[in-house]
Amino acid sequence: MSQLKEKLYLCSGLLSGLCIVIITSLLLAQIVGRLFGFIVPSAEDFAGYALAASTFLGLAYTFREGGHIRVTLLIQRFSPVPRKIQEGAILILSLALLSYLSYACCYMVYESYIYEEVSYGYIPVPLWIPQLPVAIGVIALNLAILDALISVLGGKQPTYSEQEDALSLEEI
Amino acid sequence: EKWHMPTPYGDGNLQTQIAYTFAKEVQDNSDLEITVHSGGSLVKHPEIPRAVKTGQVQMGEMFLGILGNENPIYKHDNIPFLATSFEDAKKLWEAAKPSIAKELDKDGMMLLYTVAWPAQSLYSKDAVNTLSDLKGQKMRAYSPTQSRLADLMNTTPMTIQTPDIPQAFSTGIIQAMITSPSTGVDSQAWDYVNHYTDVKAWIPKNIVVVNKRSFRRLDKATQQIVLDAAKHAEAAGWTQIAARAAKDKATLVENGMMVSDPSSQLVEELKAIGKTMTEEWKAEAPKEIGEILTRYQN
Amino acid sequence: MDMMWISILLAFAMLALLSLGVWVSFTLIAIGGLGLILSENYQVDLLFATSSWGASTAWSLTALPLFIWMGEVLFRTRLSEDLFKGLSPWLGGVPGKLLHVNILSCGIFAAVSGSSAATAATIGRMTLPELRKQGYSDRMAIGTLAGSGTLGLLIPPSIILIVYGVAAEVSIARLFIAGALPGLLLVSLFMGFTMIWGHLHKDELPKTTGHETSWSARIKGLRKLLPVMGLIGFVLGSIYGGITTPTEAAALGVAGALVLAALTGSLSRHSFMDSLLGAVKSSCMIGFILIGAHFLTLAMGFLGIPKALALWISGMSLSPMELILYLTVLFVILGCFLDGISVVVLTVAVILPMVQAANIDLLWFGIFIVLVVEMSQITPPVGFNLFVIQALTGKNILYVAKAALPFFLLIGVAILLISIFPEIVTYLPTTMSQN
Numbered sequence: 001m002s003q004l005k006e007k008l009y010l011c012s013g014l015l016s017g018l019c020i021v022i023i024t025s026l027l028l029a030q031i032v033g034r035l036f037g038f039i040v041p042s043a044e045d046f047a048g049y050a051l052a053a054s055t056f057l058g059l060a061y062t063f064r065e066g067g068h069i070r071v072t073l074l075i076q077r078f079s080p081v082p083r084k085i086q087e088g089a090i091l092i093l094s095l096a097l098l099s100y101l102s103y104a105c106c107y108m109v110y111e112s113y114i115y116e117e118v119s120y121g122y123i124p125v126p127l128w129i130p131q132l133p134v135a136i137g138v139i140a141l142n143l144a145i146l147d148a149l150i151s152v153l154g155g156k157q158p159t160y161s162e163q164e165d166a167l168s169l170e171e172i
Numbered sequence: 173e174k175w176h177m178p179t180p181y182g183d184g185n186l187q188t189q190i191a192y193t194f195a196k197e198v199q200d201n202s203d204l205e206i207t208v209h210s211g212g213s214l215v216k217h218p219e220i221p222r223a224v225k226t227g228q229v230q231m232g233e234m235f236l237g238i239l240g241n242e243n244p245i246y247k248h249d250n251i252p253f254l255a256t257s258f259e260d261a262k263k264l265w266e267a268a269k270p271s272i273a274k275e276l277d278k279d280g281m282m283l284l285y286t287v288a289w290p291a292q293s294l295y296s297k298d299a300v301n302t303l304s305d306l307k308g309q310k311m312r313a314y315s316p317t318q319s320r321l322a323d324l325m326n327t328t329p330m331t332i333q334t335p336d337i338p339q340a341f342s343t344g345i346i347q348a349m350i351t352s353p354s355t356g357v358d359s360q361a362w363d364y365v366n367h368y369t370d371v372k373a374w375i376p377k378n379i380v381v382v383n384k385r386s387f388r389r390l391d392k393a394t395q396q397i398v399l400d401a402a403k404h405a406e407a408a409g410w411t412q413i414a415a416r417a418a419k420d421k422a423t424l425v426e427n428g429m430m431v432s433d434p435s436s437q438l439v440e441e442l443k444a445i446g447k448t449m450t451e452e453w454k455a456e457a458p459k460e461i462g463e464i465l466t467r468y469q470n
Numbered sequence: 471m472d473m474m475w476i477s478i479l480l481a482f483a484m485l486a487l488l489s490l491g492v493w494v495s496f497t498l499i500a501i502g503g504l505g506l507i508l509s510e511n512y513q514v515d516l517l518f519a520t521s522s523w524g525a526s527t528a529w530s531l532t533a534l535p536l537f538i539w540m541g542e543v544l545f546r547t548r549l550s551e552d553l554f555k556g557l558s559p560w561l562g563g564v565p566g567k568l569l570h571v572n573i574l575s576c577g578i579f580a581a582v583s584g585s586s587a588a589t590a591a592t593i594g595r596m597t598l599p600e601l602r603k604q605g606y607s608d609r610m611a612i613g614t615l616a617g618s619g620t621l622g623l624l625i626p627p628s629i630i631l632i633v634y635g636v637a638a639e640v641s642i643a644r645l646f647i648a649g650a651l652p653g654l655l656l657v658s659l660f661m662g663f664t665m666i667w668g669h670l671h672k673d674e675l676p677k678t679t680g681h682e683t684s685w686s687a688r689i690k691g692l693r694k695l696l697p698v699m700g701l702i703g704f705v706l707g708s709i710y711g712g713i714t715t716p717t718e719a720a721a722l723g724v725a726g727a728l729v730l731a732a733l734t735g736s737l738s739r740h741s742f743m744d745s746l747l748g749a750v751k752s753s754c755m756i757g758f759i760l761i762g763a764h765f766l767t768l769a770m771g772f773l774g775i776p777k778a779l780a781l782w783i784s785g786m787s788l789s790p791m792e793l794i795l796y797l798t799v800l801f802v803i804l805g806c807f808l809d810g811i812s813v814v815v816l817t818v819a820v821i822l823p824m825v826q827a828a829n830i831d832l833l834w835f836g837i838f839i840v841l842v843v844e845m846s847q848i849t850p851p852v853g854f855n856l857f858v859i860q861a862l863t864g865k866n867i868l869y870v871a872k873a874a875l876p877f878f879l880l881i882g883v884a885i886l887l888i889s890i891f892p893e894i895v896t897y898l899p900t901t902m903s904q905n
């Protein structure tokens with residue numbers, strides 16, 4: 001079970017990385033195309049879609065790795081019990097927020113689908129397709145927060161703060 | 173009541189100035205307060221149609237051509253050499269308006285008014301007397317229509333984003349583009365390009381739309397005030413844009429650009445291209461576009 | 471509710487959430503949502519989706535993850551070490567020593583990248599670990615990086631100058647040229663300060679006098695610099711040689727960095743994956759904060775707070791110098807809570823008319839705005855260079871902000887200088903007219 005979870009987190013990071021590779025390739029193709037006189041149709045649009053996909057698909061991985069930053073100046077001074085309460089409270093708050101955002105993003109995809117919205121660039125792309133990774137990414141982040149909340153409720157330290165502590169130890 | 177109206181272009185543009193006048197007229201005569209958010213400051217241009225459609229904002233302005241992928245009738249003012257004078261553009265708009273209004277209505281939007289841009293003309297590094305002068309050069313294209321036009325003009329289409337244009341000219345990525353004299357003045361085209369040939373390829377428009385539900389929620393008197401203000405805005409648009417086009421062309425001359433009318437040979441060559449492209453456009457939706465063309469040509 | 475109370479409530483709520491350890495991006499989104507509700511706009515879900523989609527697909531941002539990746543690749547090669555080895559014979563005798571590497575590399579890299587976060591992330595990835603290893607003061611290493619990272623905005627190409635140029639209808643080509651001299655001015659101010667600091671704090675610099683400063687060592691050092699210089703020269707050359715646009719240049723930078731890594735034998739499947747995941751971590755963090763900032767900007771647009779503040783200033787009928795002073799204060803305050811580009815977008819429509827009425831040159835004003843926005847990159851709680859450096863070092867935002875404070879003030883000095891001598895900005899553009 002926990003191994004599967006690890007794999008899913010890594011998968012989130014790798015998919016996001018793949019999108020960065022795609023952006024690079026698209027832009028390189030456009031440069032080469034310019035030299036040899038061909039056009040990569042809608043390259044800017046596709047690079048933009050890949051950028052959105054990269055940002056959102058990697059959210060869960062980044063969260064778990066402690067990559068999303070926050071101000072720990074005050075909370076680091078809390079003693080263990082208040083600190084646990086604080087972590088639990090902000091995780092519940094974040095879970096509520098992200099659940100709402102998941103709903104909002106899913107609704108966007110649904111709406112683009114029923115309205116048959118298409119991009120306005122060179123190639124008309126049905127917008128729900130590139131928007132799908134956005135919704136998936138937010139849901140994945142939502143699950144990652146839930147995962148962290150469960151471990152805090154179980155009395156364990158969430159992985160993101162392990163990473164944060166590792167970083168601050170290094171600096172002392 | 174408070175409404176928000178995002179517009180895509182900055183305050184120097186005629187379209188935005190007319191939007192401010194429109195909002196003021198409505199506010200002076202009713203309780204409806206319309207805040208204009210210019211230059212994409214509230215909602216970015218590509219998102220404006222969706223924001224109005226879904227009622228995130230009550231009304232908004234957009235370049236009509238960006239809807240071209242939704243339905244080819246939205247492209248009527250982007251077809252080269254179909255309507256090249258303001259009279260023709262107005263006639264074409266009257267011909268297209270019923271179809272456009274119907275299509276917008278399906279998406280929950282209502283047409284308020286339109287403001288045209290000056291005719292799109294040719295900017296180039298070298299003088300252009302006939303199409304052969306452009307042969308093999310690289311021309312900016314940002315839509316399928318423009319790309320096809322570049323092909324037919326025997327040039328190589330290049331996609332360049334608007335902010336990159338000056339650098340693209342200076343460094344030789346492109347040698348020609350088709351855009352309005354206003355855009356040329358805004359971006360101080362004389363810094364990077366020498367020739368302006370007034371081919372008047374097409375006259376695109378911005379449209380201002382209102383969300384249908386938001387409009388219905390207004391009382392009858394206010395609705396009428398909005399419609400009247402829209403009518404005034406559209407009329408002001410057609411008169412002021414012609415003056416603006418002349419003024420901007422003069423500014424290009426003042427700053428040392430070579431501004432010239434196209435030679436008769438160039439006009440003939442371009443007209444032939446226009447005919448081809450009108451046919452190709454018609455083929456995209458023969459029935460709807462056929463109706464527009466029939467209304468326009470009679 | 472009164473707009474003043476709404477503003478205070480929002481600022482207070484933001485500070486509360488941040489100090490309770492809520493992630494920065496989540497905080498921005500939550501405050502944006504709260505702002506929308508307070509403006510009696512209840513379509514928070516639709517507005518969030520639309521604004522995020524618009525923000526996350528923006529063409530001008532596509533270069534950001536690529537530059538970050540480039541930094542990650544270079545960090546894993548010998549190149550960052552070589553950069554120091556090559557420069558130490560040159561800088562070893564200068565007070566402040568290798569701290570100048572931060573400033574100079576940022577200044578040079580700024581000519582390739584258009585954003586301040588990308589500049590700080592790419593250069594910091596290479597320089598911070600090495601400076602720490604050699605025993606330089608953490609605080610000064612971080613300060614110089616935070617400060618000079620902002621040069622990415624001023625030295626062309628620059629995303630914010632493009633945004634301003636489009637909004638104010640000022641030639642982007644001229645704006646780019648106008649940014650060059652003020653950029654050099656900032657570099658010299660930063661270096662001058664670092665020299666004075668180095669002179670006064672010899673104890674916080676590495677004790678070793680191991681820096682050989684003979685000319686033969688310098689020539690040898692240059693050879694070590696060749697690969698890095700070659701890479702930057704290649705990317706710059708491709709922009710000015712008409713092969714790429716500035717955004718696409720980022721892709722060439724990545725390709726070049728990968729080739730260099732392969733040539734020096736430090737490219738393996740493992741290091742490739744590592745660098746990519748490192749880039750994912752930083753760019754997702756920055757990307758999601760940008761999405762939050764964009765959403766907060768949207769709420770501010772509906773509430774009209776920045777506009778009201780700008781209108782308040784325009785109602786005071788100030789002299790040009792007073793106007794500049796007031797606007798600096800306004801931008802610094804807004805810049806604490808919003809990102810720089812948002813500040814420009816939200817206020818430009820109100821501010822430009824009064825700037826024009828005061829007969830202030832719009833070209834000059836563009837450079838002024840960039841300098842103030844540079845300051846906002848290093849003020850807490852919302853400052854992108856602070857975020858980038860916290861991610862790189864694990865140091866708290868407030869620590870980083872304190873380290874960057876002298877550089878914040880130096881940018882203020884630069885603003886003063888260009889106000890007294892506007893020619894610093896306007897001289898180069900006047901020489902460029904073709905006709």
Ligand code: NA
Binds near residue numbers: 579580583626
């Ligand atoms: Na730059």
Ligand code: NA
Binds near residue numbers: 853854
């Ligand atoms: Na700030």
